[in-house]
Amino acid sequence: MTRHLYSCPLRWSDMDAFGHVNNVVFLRYLEEARIDFMFRLAPGDGSPSFSGGSVVARHEIDYLRPLVHRHEPVTVESWVTKIGAASLTIAYEIKDPDVVYVRASTVVVPFDLEAQRPRRITAEERSFLEEYVDDGMTVTA
Numbered sequence: 071m072t073r074h075l076y077s078c079p080l081r082w083s084d085m086d087a088f089g090h091v092n093n094v095v096f097l098r099y100l101e102e103a104r105i106d107f108m109f110r111l112a113p114g115d116g117s118p119s120f121s122g123g124s125v126v127a128r129h130e131i132d133y134l135r136p137l138v139h140r141h142e143p144v145t146v147e148s149w150v151t152k153i154g155a156a157s158l159t160i161a162y163e164i165k166d167p168d169v170v171y172v173r174a175s176t177v178v179v180p181f182d183l184e185a186q187r188p189r190r191i192t193a194e195e196r197s198f199l200e201e202y203v204d205d206g207m208t209v210t211a
Contacts, residue, residue, distance in 0.1 A: 072202050074110070074148040076103035080139055090136035096172050097129065100162055103146035104176060107160070119195045123181040127157065131174040144171070150202045151175065156190050158199055
């Protein structure tokens with residue numbers, strides 16, 4: 071299984087009054103990693119994949135350890151755990167080599183912005199996503 075790796079910088083403003091990354095900020099880290107991952111699909115080659123829009127239908131997040139400010143970035147690993155006809159689930163770990171701070175998942179729905187409705191995953195998108203599948207992944211048509 072291939073995982074997408076995103077090096078996420080920590081910002082001073084990410085800290086809360088308790089001196090660690092605020093729980094809401096972790097969702098921003100996931101967003102940065104997800105956008106970096108999904109827009110890797112040939113944007114320079116004129117591919118329309120994922121460019122029409124997508125919406126988050128669900129987040130699940132488990133906070134495992136506090137993360138405090140530092141100058142070194144944290145790694146966000148992303149992979150796909152489910153591909154349906156009109157949605158996908160991306161799993162993540164926010165981590166250093168020896169510690170995991172957060173485990174999370176997001177259900178993403180491709181969205182047709184002009185029609186203002188969800189759309190199906192294209193064959194090109196499915197092919198790209200399948201490169202990042204987890205061994206126990208669920209695929210539906």
